[in-house]
Amino acid sequence: MSTENPLLGAQGLIAYDQITLEHLRPAVDQVIEEHENGIDQIIGHQQALPTWDDLALAVDGLDARLQGVFYSMVPLMARGDAWASEVFECYGLIDARFKQKLKNAPLHVLYERLAASDVGANLDAHQRGTLQQVLKEFRLAGVGLDDARQLELEQLESRIRELEGKFQETLQKSVEQSSIHITDETQLEGVPEPLRADLAQKARDASLPGWLIVCVQEPCNAILKHATDRALREQVYRAYTTRGWDSELAHDNGPVLEQLAQLRLEKARLLGFDSYMALSLESKSAGSVEQVAGFLDDLVRRVGPGMQRRQTRLQAVGQSHGLETVQPWDVTYLQAADARATLGLPAKGLRGFFPLDKVVQALRELTWQLFGVTLNTDESVAAWDPSVLTFEVLQDHATIGYIHLDLIDRPGKQVLGVSTSYIWHRRVDAEGIYHGAVAVVFSDIAPGIGGEQPQLSHLSLRKLFHEYGHAMHHLLVRTNNHLLSDLRRLGADGVEVSSKLLERWTWDADYMADISSHHEDGRKLTTEQVQLALTALQGEGIQECALLLSQALFDFDLHLSADDGRTIDQRAETSHAQVCGWPLVGFERPMHALDHLVSGYDASFYAYLWSDAQAFDLFTRFQSEGLRSASTGRALQDVVLSQGAARPISQSLEAFLGRPVSYVPFLRWYGVAEDD
Numbered sequence: 001m002s003t004e005n006p007l008l009g010a011q012g013l014i015a016y017d018q019i020t021l022e023h024l025r026p027a028v029d030q031v032i033e034e035h036e037n038g039i040d041q042i043i044g045h046q047q048a049l050p051t052w053d054d055l056a057l058a059v060d061g062l063d064a065r066l067q068g069v070f071y072s073m074v075p076l077m078a079r080g081d082a083w084a085s086e087v088f089e090c091y092g093l094i095d096a097r098f099k100q101k102l103k104n105a106p107l108h109v110l111y112e113r114l115a116a117s118d119v120g121a122n123l124d125a126h127q128r129g130t131l132q133q134v135l136k137e138f139r140l141a142g143v144g145l146d147d148a149r150q151l152e153l154e155q156l157e158s159r160i161r162e163l164e165g166k167f168q169e170t171l172q173k174s175v176e177q178s179s180i181h182i183t184d185e186t187q188l189e190g191v192p193e194p195l196r197a198d199l200a201q202k203a204r205d206a207s208l209p210g211w212l213i214v215c216v217q218e219p220c221n222a223i224l225k226h227a228t229d230r231a232l233r234e235q236v237y238r239a240y241t242t243r244g245w246d247s248e249l250a251h252d253n254g255p256v257l258e259q260l261a262q263l264r265l266e267k268a269r270l271l272g273f274d275s276y277m278a279l280s281l282e283s284k285s286a287g288s289v290e291q292v293a294g295f296l297d298d299l300v301r302r303v304g305p306g307m308q309r310r311q312t313r314l315q316a317v318g319q320s321h322g323l324e325t326v327q328p329w330d331v332t333y334l335q336a337a338d339a340r341a342t343l344g345l346p347a348k349g350l351r352g353f354f355p356l357d358k359v360v361q362a363l364r365e366l367t368w369q370l371f372g373v374t375l376n377t378d379e380s381v382a383a384w385d386p387s388v389l390t391f392e393v394l395q396d397h398a399t400i401g402y403i404h405l406d407l408i409d410r411p412g413k414q415v416l417g418v419s420t421s422y423i424w425h426r427r428v429d430a431e432g433i434y435h436g437a438v439a440v441v442f443s444d445i446a447p448g449i450g451g452e453q454p455q456l457s458h459l460s461l462r463k464l465f466h467e468y469g470h471a472m473h474h475l476l477v478r479t480n481n482h483l484l485s486d487l488r489r490l491g492a493d494g495v496e497v498s499s500k501l502l503e504r505w506t507w508d509a510d511y512m513a514d515i516s517s518h519h520e521d522g523r524k525l526t527t528e529q530v531q532l533a534l535t536a537l538q539g540e541g542i543q544e545c546a547l548l549l550s551q552a553l554f555d556f557d558l559h560l561s562a563d564d565g566r567t568i569d570q571r572a573e574t575s576h577a578q579v580c581g582w583p584l585v586g587f588e589r590p591m592h593a594l595d596h597l598v599s600g601y602d603a604s605f606y607a608y609l610w611s612d613a614q615a616f617d618l619f620t621r622f623q624s625e626g627l628r629s630a631s632t633g634r635a636l637q638d639v640v641l642s643q644g645a646a647r648p649i650s651q652s653l654e655a656f657l658g659r660p661v662s663y664v665p666f667l668r669w670y671g672v673a674e675d676d
Contacts, residue, residue, distance in 0.1 A: 102141030244592030280603030284491030339536035370633025469502030496611035
């Protein structure tokens with residue numbers, strides 16, 4: 001094996017400063033060839049008696065290398081269009097190789113023989129669970145189809161992958177084209193100074209004078225919340241809610257979504273399912289189509305009236321501000337104004353008290369307090385950008401893996417979004433050699449101005465804690481093979497529980513006051529000051545919940561009934577009307593930019609609400625026993641996090657709580673519990 005390509009070295013940290021664009025495709029070509037040849041050799045050697053080490057662990061090791069080499073490339077997408085294009089092309093090759101493996105009938109037969117043999121019967125629970133998971137993945141990949149239907153499935157999957165890429169490309173171009181350039185500072189009246197500085201920096205990055213509002217979530221939400229200029233709020237709202245839409249169908253994501261839904265339905269029916277929703281739920285944690293429908297319907301029944309009450313309240317607030325008719329671009333502004341009036345909330349809120357270095361230190365301390373895990377700075381190799389922080393992760397005096405924190409926004413980084421990448425999974429190979437986990441957290445925190453530390457808003461804090469929760473779950477798994485250590489096999493709903501849980505710390509006033517430290521002089525907020533700000537933000541929570549619910553309803557409807565003749569816009573209007581209060585304005589196209597539908601959350605967007613409800617209940621134990629309780633943190637790891645994909649997440653949650661999960665804390669927090 002060549003060691004000249006940095007991507008092909010040993011598992012673990014990679015010297016990214018040594019990687020060139022020319023290294024990517026050869027690395028992928030080589031690991032694909034190794035994977036193909038390795039599988040062929042295993043099939044040839046295992047015909048007499050398939051064994052755990054020489055079949056299951058041997059394939060597991062090949063899969064780990066194939067996946068790890070590719071995911072090591074993902075951070076490089078931010079280096080520019082050429083890099084992003086090359087990584088995306090490599091993804092297509094890797095994805096095709098994994099799909100090809102799962103259509104390998106001789107390999108499938110070997111797994112079946114091992115599972116049914118005396119050897120298989122004497123394996124431990126994790127090993128037997130691994131075999132059952134592998135056999136299910138073969139089945140869902142269509143291993144039982146004849147050659148003609150195999151070809152049809154391959155063509156469908158290729159077309160689906162192509163359209164998902166087209167959706168992302170259209171959305172990215174739309175975001176770039178929707179940026180709003182401001183040259184008159186009076187338009188920014190009411191906008192806090194730190195945000196103005198961020199917008200000015202964005203303009204300088206684009207070689208423009210003045211201020212630049214990039215059409216992504218955080219700056220747009222902030223303008224809608226603070227700007228007194230109603231015309232600017234409308235301009236921002238129009239730009240944000242029409243991303244991905246174009247009057248020319250060739251540049252419009254609506255038809256792309258419709259085609260994707262049809263192709264996914266064809267795939268589901270080819271595999272023996274009535275709908276793509278039913279196919280998707282085969283690999284999720286929440287249960288059946290009926291169970292998910294019941295969960296969403298119950299939320300509609302509760303959230304809808306809550307939104308109507310809120311609408312009535314804000315209409316009155318709008319009139320007090322001289323607005324005869326409240327429009328959607330007024331809602332966030334009026335909500336904030338109402339909170340300031342009723343709570344006496346300072347206009348600056350929390351920002352300025354959470355500089356990035358102090359927040360990272362707080363996360364490191366919390367990790368130690370809850371799990372006895374230490375994060376030591378590691379500068380042994382260069383990361384892909386100087387701003388990236390790299391830590392060696394230790395527990396019980398042993399290195400368990402590494403974590404990269406790529407937190408600060410920079411030109412070109414938007415392609416990575418706010419996400420967590422699992423590069424390598426924990427495993428122990430057939431020779432007993434331990435291979436540690438490696439995770440990367442990506443966020444979009446605005447750079448500091450004039451050499452200052454970046455300052456986090458509450459939204460930025462929530463996003464960082466959320467993604468850090470994903471990374472910690474990945475690092476604290478204690479299963480011993482690549483497959484069971486892959487959290488994605490819990491399904492989108494199961495994998496979100498740990499990240500949603502860690503978000504709850506950002507809503508605790510005592511904890512937030514304790515970790516606060518003003519960037520200028522280090523002074524702290526009081527618990528009372530934090531509670532005022534959190535109460536105001538919580539008042540906006542019903543709006544966020546309604547938005548997520550409308551998106552989940554749309555996703556569920558689209559992938560349950562793709563062929564009923566309704567358009568994307570009709571489905572969007574229906575889902576919005578069920579819970580969101582104000583009707584959609586004619587120009588709005590809210591689902592044209594919902595990139596979750598092409599990045600792994602198709603037919604599973606409900607996961608954000610479902611997992612949030614689970615996380616609220618888990619957090620009640622920490623509220624009772626202490627937010628820094630080492631015994632509770634270790635119990636969480638032992639009973640929930642360490643299990644990886646070895647058992648359904650619902651079983652782990654009930655074991656941790658000592659009872660069935662309750663949705664009441666979640667509903668009560670949003671003010672829609674029936675006893676409120």
